[in-house]
Amino acid sequence: MSECVFCDIIAGRVPASFVYRDDRVVAFMDLRQAVPGHVLVVPRRHIPDLYAISEATAGHLMSIAVRVAKALAADQRPAGLNLWQSNGEAGGQEVPHVHLHVQPRRADDGILHLYRHGLPAPSDRPSLDALAERISARL
Numbered sequence: 001m002s003e004c005v006f007c008d009i010i011a012g013r014v015p016a017s018f019v020y021r022d023d024r025v026v027a028f029m030d031l032r033q034a035v036p037g038h039v040l041v042v043p044r045r046h047i048p049d050l051y052a053i054s055e056a057t058a059g060h061l062m063s064i065a066v067r068v069a070k071a072l073a074a075d076q077r078p079a080g081l082n083l084w085q086s087n088g089e090a091g092g093q094e095v096p097h098v099h100l101h102v103q104p105r106r107a108d109d110g111i112l113h114l115y116r117h118g119l120p121a122p123s124d125r126p127s128l129d130a131l132a133e134r135i136s137a138r139l
Helices: 005-011 055-076 125-137
Strands: 018-021 025-029 039-043 080-084 100-105
Touching: 005 025, 005 039, 018 055, 025 055, 039 055, 055 080, 055 100
Parallel strands: none
Antiparallel strands: 018 025, 025 039, 039 100, 080 100
16 A cells, blocks of 8 residues: 555555546546545546646546536536645645546535635735735746
8 A cells, every 4th residue: 555545546456446547647537425426536546636746637627527517517417516726735635646626516505615604805906916916926
């Protein structure tokens, strides 16, 4: 066993229920089904977080996530869908191997309610412009 459960799944040392496999990416059912149909899309190569992924791999990962989302929509007819990625401990990343979550949603499923206390107040335009300028300068 390695220190990465996703690497162990990809190597066949830990069982998983796969929905997709190619030479760069796999997709399998999350063992902890927050909702029925919760799928993880994972690069085969160990990449610890989003900061370390190449644009080419990220593009392929997203492409497969979109295909999985469409398959889930056809199979389950959900009312909505979440596509999310957690990065770093503060971001809620539990497995240090970059991955995307694809979750079909129902109005009454009771999970992942962002802004439980209502939407945040709008930020002022000068603050948004200054932040946008700082981020843009680093692209």
